[in-house]
Amino acid sequence: MKHWARILWLSALVLLCGCGVAGYKGAGGPGATGSGLPVPVPPDPTPHGVNIVSNWQFTTASTVPGTPPLTIAGSISQSGSSVSGAVHVDGSNCFDRLATMGLTGTLTGDNLSLASTSVAGQVVTFTGSIANSAFTGTYTINGGCANGDQGNVTGIEIGYIANILNGTFSTSGGGKFDVAGNMAQNSDAGPEGSFGITGTVTFTTPCFSSGTITPGAFPSGSFIMGTSVALEIETGNGTLAFLGTLKPDTGEISGDYTVVGGTCDQSGTALLVGSSPWDY
Secondary structure, three states, rough: OOHHHHHHHHOOOOOOOOHHOOEOOOOOOOOOOOOOOEEEOOOOOOOOOOOOOOEEEEEEEOOOOOOOOEEEEEEEEEEOOEEEEEEEEEEOOOOOHHHHHHEEEEEOOEEEEEEEEEOEEEEEEEEEEEOEEEEEEEEEEEEEOOOOOOOEEEEEEEOOEEEEEEEEEEEOOOOOOEEEEEEOOOOOOHHHHHEEEEEEEEEEOOOOOEEEEEEEOOOOEEEEEEEEEEEEEEEOOOOEEEEEEOOOOOEEEEEEEEEEOOHHHHHHEEEEEEEEOOOO
16 A cells, blocks of 8 residues: 555656646746746736827926927827827917927837927927826927927826816906806817817806807817817807816816807806816
8 A cells, every 4th residue: 555655646746846836837847947846937017008198288498598488289199109199389489379280209118209290390309208197308399490499398188078067257347147068078189189079058147048069179169279278159149259278187267258149249257167076
């Protein structure tokens, strides 16, 4: 009996050493140490890439004395490590804000590099890194009117404005009326880099009781591009046009409005807010 027990024990030992243990490198297997002892196999790391597909706004701080800051806003798209975009430049006499500037580049890990198409002979390049939906880096402009401009640049990803809408309009004559409704941002940007906005609203004014938010693309209709928000609302008694600026940290949009084409033509200011948390 002892003889058969020893044979069975040796057979089990041979099978164990030859096949190894799941999750380990056994003797003779890949990465074997030669000691015959099983070695733990670390799991293969699965990379989690940064996704920067969204609406973005960048702000420059030039190191060239007397050069004003630029605001660069629009959409960023991504396919793997390849990045592209469509943006507009504001704040410079060298760029036409209505002209779409294309961007192409690469995203490696959290490192982003972008170069623009030539706009009036000017090529803008960004180099930096992404962290917590924000970009920090440097920029340079070569060629054309802004040649030699360079410095630091920061960018922020702007969340979707899909929510219940409330707000107050203050007329230039001292009156006030409220608005309530819903609006939603298109998930895809247009070729010009803006995202259309749709929705319906009601008002507390005898001039008009309700309205429809007409979707559009920069520079007309209802859209968001960077932190700029434009709303064109057809009321049935004129068109209400609003242009404001979004505060990403609070979801508030403040700006100016006009109503034309009806019996209550007017102008003033407005403060619009989401009644529940915005999607940031």
